[in-house]
Amino acid sequence: GEDVEQSLFLSVREGDSSVINCTYTDSSSTYLYWYKQEPGAGLQLLTYIFSNMDMKQDQRLTVLLNKKDKHLSLRIADTQTGDSAIYFCAAGAPGGATNKLIFGTGTLLAVQP
Amino acid sequence: DVKVTQSSRYLVKRTGEKVFLECVQDMDHENMFWYRQDPGLGLRLIYFSYDVKMKEKGDIPEGYSVSREKKERFSLILESASTNQTSMYLCASSLVGGRAKTDTQYFGPGTRLTVL
Numbered sequence: 559g560e561d562v563e564q565s566l567f568l569s570v571r572e573g574d575s576s577v578i579n580c581t582y583t584d585s586s587s588t589y590l591y592w593y594k595q596e597p598g599a600g601l602q603l604l605t606y607i608f609s610n611m612d613m614k615q616d617q618r619l620t621v622l623l624n625k626k627d628k629h630l631s632l633r634i635a636d637t638q639t640g641d642s643a644i645y646f647c648a649a650g651a652p653g654g655a656t657n658k659l660i661f662g663t664g665t666l667l668a669v670q671p
Numbered sequence: 672d673v674k675v676t677q678s679s680r681y682l683v684k685r686t687g688e689k690v691f692l693e694c695v696q697d698m699d700h701e702n703m704f705w706y707r708q709d710p711g712l713g714l715r716l717i718y719f720s721y722d723v724k725m726k727e728k729g730d731i732p733e734g735y736s737v738s739r740e741k742k743e744r745f746s747l748i749l750e751s752a753s754t755n756q757t758s759m760y761l762c763a764s765s766l767v768g769g770r771a772k773t774d775t776q777y778f779g780p781g782t783r784l785t786v787l
Contacts, residue, residue: 663713
């Protein structure tokens with residue numbers, strides 16, 4: 559089945575760019591997602607990318623998809639202390655009526671002032 | 672906006688108690704999910720439901736059961752709570768394929784359960 563992996567921790571300085579990486583195993587995933595979880599809260603959808611796209615930009619967020627290497631990244635420009643959170647990568651599990659998502663372990667982003 | 676609510680933000684129970692966690696969504700979503708979240712393990716799927724009275728086991732169903740009597744409500748039941756069920760529990764919902772362009776899941780705020 560699908561497996562999604564992320565590094566556990568990333569530390570950056572305020573104003574720098576952050577890049578959070580993710581790898582997945584099932585190339586038939588149609589959509590790939592990034593969610594953000596602030597302390598003590600549920601997951602909030604940040605953005606998603608369709609598998610036939612290479613890049614998607616949304617304000618400070620840039621998603622890059624390398625389908626050949628099954629590698630997804632999220633770049634946050636001009637990182638702010640309010641971006642400190644856990645970021646989850648998720649891949650759509652193919653097949654079935656339930657549209658399950660397979661989540662990575664999450665990357666804790668710590669932004670130093 | 673989609674709204675998913677969970678009955679409690681924090682819950683403390685004793686070992687052996689029966690525990691009910693409730694989740695309600697207001698967007699007529701067919702799919703509902705229960706996850707538990709533990710540090711370093713990410714989100715693990717406990718159970719999901721794709722219709723009223725329909726349920727399927729996820730990756731870690733042992734020690735849990737679910738109930739979906741109405742489309743908007745999905746309950747997670749810990750029949751006899753144990754200390755290893757201390758965790759953050761997250762509920763999510765989504766539209767079924769064919770009604771939705773993507774598999775986007777919408778999450779509730781979570782319930783942090785402590786079993787003593």
